[in-house]
Amino acid sequence: MSFSLRVNGRDHRVDVDDDTPLLWVLRDNLGLTGTKFGCGIAACGACTVHVDGVATRSCVTPAASVSGAEITTIEGLSADRSHKLQRAWIAEDVPQCGYCQSGMIMAAAALLAETPAPGDSEIDDAITNICRCGTYNRVRRAIKRAAEA
C-alpha cells in the first residue's frame, strides 16, 4: 500500500506492504541507516525512534500505523551533533562499538523531554536498551551531564 510518512520534518511517499515495520522503511526505503536492527522483537532498543516525541521501537511498529505522525530518527535529532545529549555523549566518550548508541540516545532524548532532571531510578526505568559493550555507566553519566547542561 502507498502512504505518506513524515520523518525528520520531511514528507515521504512510500509504497510497501502494510505490515512492513517502520525500521525497514527508514533503512531500506529512505536510506536512514542510523536507526539499527538488533532483534526484531522490541527487546533491545537499537531501533528506537521518536513517534510524536515518544520513544518507540520501530522494529515492531508497522510504518503504515504511524502515517501522519511526526517521526524523528537519530539523523533528525540535530543537524550538527549539537543536541545536548550528543554533546554529553562526546564529552563522556560513551560509545564503544557504537551500534546501540543511536537507540540509546533517542531513548535518553525522550526521557529528558519528559523528565528534564531524571534521577537514577527514572534513568533505570527509561533506558532498557541493550548494550553488549557495557557502556551503561557512561550512558548514565552522559544523561546526567546533559540534564545539567
Add this chain to the structure above:
Amino acid sequence: MRNVMTVGRRQFLQTGAAAAGGLVIGFHLPAHRRGARAAAAEAVVNAWLRIAPDDTVTILVAHSEMGQGVYTSLPMIVAEELEADWSKVRAEMAPADPEYRNRMFGVQATGGSTSVRSSFDHLRQAGATAREMLRQAAAERWGVPVAECHASGGRVVHGPKGWQATYGALAEAAARLAPPAEVALKKPAQWTLIGKPTPRLDTPAKVDGSAVFGVDVKLDGLLVGTVMACPVFGGRLRTVDQAPALAVKGVRAVVPLDDAVVVVADGYWPALKGLRALAPEWDEGANAAMSSASIRAEFMAALDGPAAVAAAAGDDAALAGAAKQVEAVYEVPFLAHATMEPMNATAHVTADGVEIWAPTQGQGPIQFAVGAALGLEPGQVKVHTTFLGGGFGRRFETDFALQAVLAAKAVGAPVKLIWSREEDIRHDFYRPAAVARLRGGLDAGGRPVAWQARLVCPSIMTRALPDYVKDGIDPSSVEGAAEMPYRIANRRTEYAMKHTGVPVGFWRSVGNSQNAFFVESFLDEIAHAAGADPLDFRLRLLDEAPRHRAVLEAAAETAGWGSPPPPGRFRGLALHESFGSIVAEVVEISVGDGKALSVHKVACAVDCGVVVNPDTVVAQMESGIVYGLTAALFGEITLRDGRVEQGNFDGYEMLRLAQMPEIAVRIVDSGAAIGGIGEPSTPPIAPAVANAIFAATGERVRSLPLVRHGFAAA
C-alpha cells in the same frame, strides 16, 4: 598460506601511490567522493599514512574497530612518532592487504587482544620514518643540514633561522624520498600522546548515526538477503519449494545452499517474509538426537577417561598424602556471542573477482575462504572493513561472508545478507561448554601442597587453527588453568578433548572464560577449607609473582577489603592473567528475598604494561566485566533434538542498565611489556561473584549461569 600472501609492500605502495589518495578503503564511496579525494592530492607517505595539503593526516588502521578503541589507539602510536598535530589526525580502515597483516598471526585479523601489542613496534617505525622524510624534505627545500630541522606539532622548524613548514606543505616532496633505512624512536619519557587519555576519533560518527556498520552498506543495485541454515548442526538442505517465497512482493530469488536457504529481495522485510513462507526439507544428519543432557553425560564420563597432560610439576602423590583434601566438579554451558549487530556481509561478484564489505575480524580468513570457494586467488577477494557492531570473536569466522558471496553469485547482483537475531543465536560458533574436576590438598598448616585439574571440553583450534593442537592439547582449552601464578609445589592439569556436533569458536577471553571460573572458585574453596581469608590465602601463594600480587592488592585496596562491607553486603574476589595482562576484581554484592542478587560494585585493577590510551583501558575493563557478568548471570545455550533452544533476547537475556554495578578501575603501572586489554577483564568476574555469593549465603555455586541456581538479577 605464505605463498599466496606474497603481494608485497612494494607492489602495494605502487598501487597506493598511483591511486594518489584514491585508495578505496573501508566502505563504499560514491564515485564523486572518490574524485574529490584524488583532487585533494594527498601524498601517500607510506602504507600507514597520507598527508593532505591542508595538513590533515590520515592514518590507516589495520585492525577492525569493534568497540575496543583501535581506531584511536593505533593512530596515536603513529602520531606520537610522526610528531603530528593530533587535531589534524583522521583514521581510516585499511584495505585487506598483506602489508596490514597482524604480525602475531601472519594474516590480517583482529583477535586475541593483540591489536596494540602486535602493532606497537611497526607503527612507531612507520611514524618515525615519515617524520624523518618530512625533516629531510624541509632540509632540502631550505638547503640546510637536516640536523637543524626539528619536527613538532605537525610542522618542521629550522631552529637557527626560525623557518617553518607544515607537514601539508612538505608531504608531496617527502613522499618522493627514499625512506631512511634506520630511524631513532622516541623514548617513553619523550611521549606526549601515548599514555594520555585521548577522546576516541570514532565517537562523533557514533552519536549522529553516520558511522557505517556492515548493515549500513549502500551500493547501486543492491539487493538484501536473509538466510536460514539447517536448524540441526551439520544438516543439509534436501529440497525447498521456492514458490511461497517468490509469491511475496519484493522477493527476487530463492538461493538454495548446501546447508541453508537464502531469500533475496528488494529489502530485508520482504526477504524475511519470503524466508518465513518457506518450508525447507532438511537432511538433519548425525546430530538430530543431540541434547544438552547427552553432551553433559559424555563430558562427565570423560572426567574418568583418557586425557592428555597439559602441565605437571612435582609429585602427584602429594595429594594423597595431604592432611586435608578437597574435591569439586564444576561446569559451564555453551554461550553465544550475541553481538548487537547481527551477522551480515555485502558481496559483489565481478568479472575480476569479488568485493566484500563486512564487519569482520578476519580479512585474511575471508580472502582465503572465499577464494577457495570460488577458485580465486586471495588477492582477487577485495575486503572492505566497516565498523563492527561488536565482535567478541564471532566475527573472526567467515561463514556469513561466504553465504553473501554465494547469494550474490547466484543472483548476479550485489547482495547484502543480513541474519535475523534468531539465526545469529542459533548458528554461532559457541563458547564451548566445559566440565572440570578439581582436587586440592592442604598440609597441616593449611598451606596448599597439591592441585589437580581435569578439564573436559571441545577443542576450538582443531577446526580453526589445527597447527596449534599438539599431543592432544588445544592451548585455548587449557589457557588459564595449565599456568597459575600461585606457588603450589605439586600440580597437574589434564585435558580430555571431547567433540560434540556443536560448532565452537573464540568467545571473548576464550578458554580463560571458563578456566578462571574453575580455578578461582576452587581456590576460594580451599582457602575456606584452610580457614583463611581469601585475599591473604592468595597473597601468600604469590610471593614469587610480584606483578600479580600488586594487582590483587590494588583491587583489594580500591574495594576496601581491609574494612568490613556495609551491613548486608558481601565481597568476593578473583585474579587472572590472560593475553599478557593481569586483572583482579573485587565485587560487592547483596542477596535479598527470593535470591535477588545485586552486584553493587566492582573494583578492578589491571596491569597491562605500557598503556596507550588510559581511557580506553578503563572502558575495556568495564566492557569485559559487563560481558562476563552477563554470561555469569544469564548465559546459557541449550540444545534439544540437535537444535539450539534460544533464539532472541527474550530467551537469551542480557544485563541492562538498571542492573549495572559501579565499576572502579585502577591501572597498575609496572613498566612491563605491553599486554592486551580487550579480553582480560572478562575471566575474573564470574568467580568473583560466585565467591561473594559464598560469602553471603554459604552456597558454593559450581555451575553457571546463576539464574539456574534460582538467583535473580536485581
